[in-house]
Amino acid sequence: MNTDRVSAQSDHVTTARADLVGAFQSIQTAQRQGVSNSDILHLINQLNLALQYEQNATLLEAQNQTAAADDDAIQSISLSNRVSLEAQQLGNEAQSSSIRRSAFAYGLALLTAVFAAIAVVEAPRARRFLAKRRLRRARIEYGEGKHAK
Amino acid sequence: MEKENTRNKLAAFLILVMSFATISSATTFFILSPRASQPFMAMGVYSRMGLLGYLEPATNSSVTSGKPVNWTLSVTNNMGSAQFVEIIVRLGNSTLSSSNSTTPSSFPAIIMPERFIRDGDTFSISFNWTLQSVTQQQGKTLLNLQVDGEQVVIAGDNFRWIFELWTYDLVCGCFHYGYGPQSASTGVWLQVWFNPST
Numbered sequence: 001m002n003t004d005r006v007s008a009q010s011d012h013v014t015t016a017r018a019d020l021v022g023a024f025q026s027i028q029t030a031q032r033q034g035v036s037n038s039d040i041l042h043l044i045n046q047l048n049l050a051l052q053y054e055q056n057a058t059l060l061e062a063q064n065q066t067a068a069a070d071d072d073a074i075q076s077i078s079l080s081n082r083v084s085l086e087a088q089q090l091g092n093e094a095q096s097s098s099i100r101r102s103a104f105a106y107g108l109a110l111l112t113a114v115f116a117a118i119a120v121v122e123a124p125r126a127r128r129f130l131a132k133r134r135l136r137r138a139r140i141e142y143g144e145g146k147h148a149k
Numbered sequence: 150m151e152k153e154n155t156r157n158k159l160a161a162f163l164i165l166v167m168s169f170a171t172i173s174s175a176t177t178f179f180i181l182s183p184r185a186s187q188p189f190m191a192m193g194v195y196s197r198m199g200l201l202g203y204l205e206p207a208t209n210s211s212v213t214s215g216k217p218v219n220w221t222l223s224v225t226n227n228m229g230s231a232q233f234v235e236i237i238v239r240l241g242n243s244t245l246s247s248s249n250s251t252t253p254s255s256f257p258a259i260i261m262p263e264r265f266i267r268d269g270d271t272f273s274i275s276f277n278w279t280l281q282s283v284t285q286q287q288g289k290t291l292l293n294l295q296v297d298g299e300q301v302v303i304a305g306d307n308f309r310w311i312f313e314l315w316t317y318d319l320v321c322g323c324f325h326y327g328y329g330p331q332s333a334s335t336g337v338w339l340q341v342w343f344n345p346s347t
Contacts, residue, residue: 117162121158
């Protein structure tokens with residue numbers, strides 16, 4: 001019975017370590033997905049707190065204070081899981097916003113290309129149109145000038 | 150005649166669209182791409198008097214027994230992503246060699262603080278130690294130290310503290326010496342020599 005209890009508690013410390021690494025991996029993935037460094041700050045602080053709990057748990061376990069070690073390990077697990085979840089959410093949001101931004105930017109680039117091509121192809125017609133308008137205006141001005149005199 | 154003109158115009162339009170699309174897409178790609186930077190990690194050991202890392206024995210770093218020594222270790226992360234780091238502090242004498250850019254030292258580790266660091270951040274931790282006694286035994290110097298509350302005994306000469314930076318590698322699931330991928334990591338280490346005096 002006692003052996004089972006000790007084994008369950010050391011399992012918590014092992015899980016705490018594994019969850020810390022899992023949360024760290026989630027943060028790195030979130031950064032690759034485009035989460036900003038300022039959004040990461042809060043997660044890193046939480047993860048350092050979880051690390052402190054895990055280190056305390058390891059220390060207490062070595063001193064055979066298994067109940068206290070178990071408490072600290074559970075605190076660490078809970079914090080790590082929360083960080084992992086938040087990092088995944090931030091990562092997903094950053095990824096979809098990055099896809100939207102890229103789609104908008106490339107869409108704008110294509111639209112600019114189409115308008116630029118229209119401008120070049122239709123340039124002679126536009127030039128002719130402008131020349132005609134200028135000519136028409138010039139005639140009117142000439143006539144007005146004549147009347148004024 | 151007009152039909153051919155329209156066809157030519159359409160062909161010119163398509164060629165122009167393709168050319169402009171290539172140019173504007175390349176520009177967009179350049180604007181959206183993250184700027185290239187050289188990733189690195191750095192470590193420093195400080196006292197109230199300033200930076201302490203020495204590669205050669207220092208002649209003026211006498212440590213008097215009974216006087217607490219308070220240093221600060223700082224690590225800077227500029228790797229482009231968060232890092233899980235461990236600093237291994239070793240106490241060395243003349244028997245073994247120090248660390249180098251590829252291999253860590255084989256002196257036993259005294260303390261191994263760990264920390265998560267965000268990209269672009271520097272974290273500092275204090276490193277407090279006291280030389281408790283210096284005795285001569287069979288022609289060798291025996292030091293009794295207290296490091297962060299732990300008792301440490303070392304005999305020999307040419308005493309020095311060695312600080313190594315280790316980073317967590319998610320591929321192997323372990324800490325490895327230096328930073329970067331385990332197969333091509335760059336070792337980061339410092340050592341501070343001291344002369345014990347009573």
